[in-house]
Each structure stands twice: as C-alpha cells, then as structure tokens.
Amino acid sequence: MTTGAVIAIIIGVLIVVLVGGYVAWDMSRRRRLQQRFGPEYDRAVKTAGGRREAEAELSARERRFEKLDIRDLSPEETTRYSGEWTAIQERFVDAPEQAVAEADRLVTQVMADRGYPTDSGHRQRIADLSVGHAKTLGDYRAAHEISERSAKGEASTEDLRQAMIHYRELFADLLGTGSTGRHAPPR
Structure with a gap:
C-alpha cells in the first residue's frame, strides 16, 4: 500500500469518526432538550420553523435561565x-x-x-x-x-x-x- 493510500484511509476514518460523533452529540442534545422542555419542545419546533431553529432558541433560553438567580420559597x-x-x-x-x-x-x-x-x-x-x-x-x-x-x-x-x-x-x-x-x- 502506498503512503497516499494509507493517508486517504486515515482521513476517511477520521471523517467517519467525526461525523458519527457529531450525529451522536446532536441526538443526545435533542433528547436532552425534549426531556427538559417536554411539550414546549414540539411547540418551539412548530413556531420556529424547524428543529435546528427551535433547538437554538431553547438552548438560548437555558443560557438566559442559568444567569437568573432563581430560588425556592421559604x-x-x-x-x-x-x-x-x-x-x-x-x-x-x-x-x-x-x-x-x-x-x-x-x-x-x-x-x-x-x-x-x-x-x-x-x-x-x-x-x-x-x-x-x-x-x-x-x-x-x-x-x-x-x-x-x-x-x-x-x-x-x-x-x-x-x-x-x-x-x-x-x-x-x-x-x-x-x-x-x-x-x-x-x-
């Protein structure tokens, strides 16, 4: 096998691993958002015009929420x-x-x-x-x-x-x- 062929195989394997990792991360993020937001996830998808836009909006809500000082009542x-x-x-x-x-x-x-x-x-x-x-x-x-x-x-x-x-x-x-x-x- 030539050096070029080995490099091409390594690059191909890296691409497959990266794409697989991204798909797994994206599915995990979607599941987490669906669990956290429940019916609001589906509503956001309908009103935002698509899953990616809705997930970006819901993630932005989470970031804003993290900055709030929410407390339990006494x-x-x-x-x-x-x-x-x-x-x-x-x-x-x-x-x-x-x-x-x-x-x-x-x-x-x-x-x-x-x-x-x-x-x-x-x-x-x-x-x-x-x-x-x-x-x-x-x-x-x-x-x-x-x-x-x-x-x-x-x-x-x-x-x-x-x-x-x-x-x-x-x-x-x-x-x-x-x-x-x-x-x-x-x-």
Whole structure:
C-alpha cells in the first residue's frame, strides 16, 4: 500500500469518526432538550420553523435561565402564598373575573419572589418559565389567554373556572407543592 493510500484511509476514518460523533452529540442534545422542555419542545419546533431553529432558541433560553438567580420559597412564604391562593379561590364564586385577575397577579408575584424577571413582558416570562416549569407552561398560556379575554368581557364563567384550574397548576408548580389535580374544581 502506498503512503497516499494509507493517508486517504486515515482521513476517511477520521471523517467517519467525526461525523458519527457529531450525529451522536446532536441526538443526545435533542433528547436532552425534549426531556427538559417536554411539550414546549414540539411547540418551539412548530413556531420556529424547524428543529435546528427551535433547538437554538431553547438552548438560548437555558443560557438566559442559568444567569437568573432563581430560588425556592421559604416555608413561611409558601404558607403565606397558599393562604392567599385559598382566599382567591373562595372569592371565585362571587366574583370570578376578579378572582382570575388576582390569580394572575399572585402567580406573577410568586414568580418575582422566586427570582424570575416579571417586568420583561409575557412572552419573556413564558420563555423563562419554560426551562424550569415546562410541564405547566401550557396551563400558564391557557390561563393568561382566558384572563386577557376576561378583561375584554369575552370569557364565560366556565372559561374563568378553567383559567383558575390552569393558574392553580402553575401556582402549585412554582410553590414546589406539585400538581393539585387538574380536574378538581376551584374551591
């Protein structure tokens, strides 16, 4: 075998190894993003126009999230917020529109106390929440959409009840108390 042939074989093997390594890395990264973001991964692929664009966006969200100073709430804060939530749910019967608006305000306050920036607009709040709360992000989107319709007088009482259920899911996730049971009616 000539020296040129040996060099060509070595270069060919290196190319195969590099391509294989890249494909394995890319698949691993995709799996990690899919696991971390759950349904938000698929949503990002649809809205970004492709997998690569979506993965770049989700990776950028992770980098931004790493710079945030997110903290757990103290047991006292958790108890206080839980009490506020209970009071809001109790007001739902007499004033559903007001209760939904208060639920939105309380969720935003909990986010702020946990360290999420809340002054950068709803879209950025969604992006920030998507990193640590992907499982309840759909609830937040749905609740916020209903809340906006309610502010225009376009939401039925059933819509408002659904908004409370959605807000409650995110609220419990933010407090770290877990899901409250999606199908239970507001108390």
